[in-house]
Amino acid sequence: MRGILMTLAMFSSAAVCAEPVADLTGAARQQVKAFATTLGGTLKASMQKDGPVAAIAVCNTEAPAIASQLSTDGWQVARTSLKIRNPDNAADAWETQVLEDFSARMAAGEDPAGLEASVTDDGEFRYMKAIPTAGLCLTCHGAELAPAVEAKLAQLYPQDQARGFNVGDLRGAFTLRKVLEE
Numbered sequence: 001m002r003g004i005l006m007t008l009a010m011f012s013s014a015a016v017c018a019e020p021v022a023d024l025t026g027a028a029r030q031q032v033k034a035f036a037t038t039l040g041g042t043l044k045a046s047m048q049k050d051g052p053v054a055a056i057a058v059c060n061t062e063a064p065a066i067a068s069q070l071s072t073d074g075w076q077v078a079r080t081s082l083k084i085r086n087p088d089n090a091a092d093a094w095e096t097q098v099l100e101d102f103s104a105r106m107a108a109g110e111d112p113a114g115l116e117a118s119v120t121d122d123g124e125f126r127y128m129k130a131i132p133t134a135g136l137c138l139t140c141h142g143a144e145l146a147p148a149v150e151a152k153l154a155q156l157y158p159q160d161q162a163r164g165f166n167v168g169d170l171r172g173a174f175t176l177r178k179v180l181e182e
């Protein structure tokens with residue numbers, strides 16, 4: 001089933017929020033769509049025009065730039081993973097738990113397009129949506145990388161763990177947060 005909203009009961013709070021959770025989830029989905037479309041389009045265009053090594057620079061600078069452009073109205077938009085390339089994208093406890101749950105559900109055959117999670121905890125709404133690995137991603141996240149790609153990644157990300165993925169693996173997730181007004 002698509003679009004299941006998983007709420008982790010142990011984190012849910014009884015706080016009455018000014019904005020209903022359904023509205024926040026809808027807004028979070030819009031943010032994810034904007035992020036994915038903008039970054040995906042920029043990445044694809046750059047790969048086609050200038051090749052993968054130049055496109056690494058796009059991910060390096062454009063991904064955080066697009067994330068911060070979308071981080072308005074109290075939203076914080078980012079990406080995370082269990083195997084990260086940029087240490088700034090490290091998952092915290094809740095994100096790790098959700099990513100492990102997403103991986104288990106994908107291993108059990110669930111469609112990654114429907115994997116999302118949200119929680120309201122300590123005055124903050126949080127939302128995550130799974131990012132599956134597509135063929136295009138393997139150029140920079142696969143097991144075998146071209147030497148020039150390898151060299152550029154080694155230079156920018158000496159602690160890179162985001163390699164060895166296959167098509168259909170969970171690559172990571174979009175992760176959003178918004179502080180709720182009292």
Ligand code: HEC
Pocket residue numbers: 043052053055056057059060063064079080081083084085086087089131132133134136137138139140141162171172173
């Ligand atoms: C041209 C090389 C390249 C391609 C192709 C590419 N990525 Fe990445 N990816 C990167 C780089 C570089 C970073 C680090 C970005 C940063 O510094 O925030 C990254 C980071 C990420 C992250 C953030 C978590 C982390 O590891 O730091 C996710 C999630 C991700 N990529 C998913 C994908 C997916 C899904 C695809 C295919 C649709 C893809 N990438 C294709 C180079 C690439």
